[in-house]
Amino acid sequence: MRILHVFRAPVGGLFRHVADLARGQSERGHEVGLICDARTGGARAEAMLEALRSSLALGVKRVPMSRLPGFGDVASSLAVAQHARRLQPDILHGHGAKGGVFARLARTAVRPPAAAVYTPHGGSFHYPPGSAAHIVYMTAERLLARRTALFIFESGFVRDQFHAFVGPPGQPERVVHNGLAESEFEPLPQREPPFDLLFIGELRKLKGVDVLIDALALLRDRDGLTPRLVLIGAGPDETAFRTDITRRDLAGQVTIRPPCPIREALAEARVMVVPSRAESLPYVVLEAAAAGRPLIATRVGGIPEIFGPKAYQLVRPDDSAALAEAIADRLRHLDRAQADAAELRAQVHANFSISAMVENILASYTAARSVTFAVEQH
Incomplete structure (x- = not known):
C-alpha cells in the first residue's frame, strides 16, 4: 500500500506513535510518507524526521499548520491536498484534530479517492463539555465523520468520548493501543x-x-x-x-x-x-x-x-x-x-507492543480500502 500520514506537531506522544507506525509499515514493504507542520518541534524534531527520511519511500513534507483553527487552515489544507494528488496514496491517515481534518478533506484529490483513516489521539476531547471550543470541535467531527472510511482509536476512553459527544460513527472502528519496542x-x-x-x-x-x-x-x-x-x-x-x-x-x-x-x-x-x-x-x-x-x-x-x-x-x-x-x-x-x-x-x-500495533492497523487499512471501494462503486 501507499500510505500518507498527516499530523500537525512533530512533538510528543502523537509524533512518537506516527514515527513508530510509519517505520513499522515501511519495514513490512509498504510505501510510506509523512506531512506535518513546518514550524513546530525545532532542531530535535528535524533530527528525528531526518532519521526517518531514509526509510520512507514517499518522503517527508512540511507545511505551515497552526494549532488553533484559523484562516491559515485553508492554505494548509490546499497544500496537503496538492501533496496527496502528487503522491496518489491508497491510505490517507490523519492523526489528531488538525491532521484528521486535512487528511479527510484531501481524500478526493486522489483518483480514485483514498481511504481516509482517522485517529483522534484525544486532544480535541480534552476541552470541557459545553465550552465553545468543545462545541466547535465536536461539530467539525460530526461533519467529517461521513468522509471517513475507518476510525482507529488509541484507547477505549477516546472511543467512548467520541461516541458520547459525536455519536457512533457508522463506519468501521477499532481500538488499537500504542505499543513499545522490546x-x-x-x-x-x-x-x-x-x-x-x-x-x-x-x-x-x-x-x-x-x-x-x-x-x-x-x-x-x-x-x-x-x-x-x-x-x-x-x-x-x-x-x-x-x-x-x-x-x-x-x-x-x-x-x-x-x-x-x-x-x-x-x-x-x-x-x-x-x-x-x-x-x-x-x-x-x-x-x-x-x-x-x-x-x-x-x-x-x-x-x-x-x-x-x-x-x-x-x-x-x-x-x-x-x-x-x-x-x-x-x-x-x-x-x-x-x-x-x-x-x-x-x-x-x-x-502493548509496536509489532501488534502495526499489524492491527495494517489489517484495519485493508478493511477500510474495501469500504472505500464499495462506496465509490455504489
Whole structure:
C-alpha cells in the first residue's frame, strides 16, 4: 500500500506513535510518507524526521499548520491536498484534530479517492463539555465523520468520548493501543537516584503540575516530609510554576530541567508521578512501566487501560491530598512499590507492543480500502 500520514506537531506522544507506525509499515514493504507542520518541534524534531527520511519511500513534507483553527487552515489544507494528488496514496491517515481534518478533506484529490483513516489521539476531547471550543470541535467531527472510511482509536476512553459527544460513527472502528519496542523493557541502570520523585512532560496545568506542587507543600506542612522532586520538561505554564515554587518556599526541594530522553530521566528518581487532569493513552506511563519504575498516576483517559488489574492504585485527578497520600505511601514502602512495578511491567509487556500495533492497523487499512471501494462503486 501507499500510505500518507498527516499530523500537525512533530512533538510528543502523537509524533512518537506516527514515527513508530510509519517505520513499522515501511519495514513490512509498504510505501510510506509523512506531512506535518513546518514550524513546530525545532532542531530535535528535524533530527528525528531526518532519521526517518531514509526509510520512507514517499518522503517527508512540511507545511505551515497552526494549532488553533484559523484562516491559515485553508492554505494548509490546499497544500496537503496538492501533496496527496502528487503522491496518489491508497491510505490517507490523519492523526489528531488538525491532521484528521486535512487528511479527510484531501481524500478526493486522489483518483480514485483514498481511504481516509482517522485517529483522534484525544486532544480535541480534552476541552470541557459545553465550552465553545468543545462545541466547535465536536461539530467539525460530526461533519467529517461521513468522509471517513475507518476510525482507529488509541484507547477505549477516546472511543467512548467520541461516541458520547459525536455519536457512533457508522463506519468501521477499532481500538488499537500504542505499543513499545522490546528494548524499552530493559532494566534501568542500578544506581542511587538523586531525587525521590520525577515528573516528565509538558509544563502546563492540564498535566497537573500545580496539583503536584500543592501535594509537596501539604506533605511538608502536615507530615514533615520533604521529598526531592525533579520536573523535566518545558511548556506554557513554566513561569507560573516557578513562581509558585518560590512563593511556597519549595525551591530547595524542586528542580526544573529541560526535556531529555525518558530513560535518562527515569534513572533520576525513585518514583515517577503522572498527576494529569486529562490524558489519552500516554506513552510516558507506558515507558515508565516498561522500565519497571514505580508509578503514581491519576485515573484519567486511557491510563486505567494500561494499569489493567492494577487500576485500583490510580489516584483521583485534581486532588492534592490524595496525591500527597499516595506519594507518602510509595516512599515509605519502596519494596512494595517495586513489586507492584514489576507486575505492571509484565502487564504492559504482554499487551502493548509496536509489532501488534502495526499489524492491527495494517489489517484495519485493508478493511477500510474495501469500504472505500464499495462506496465509490455504489
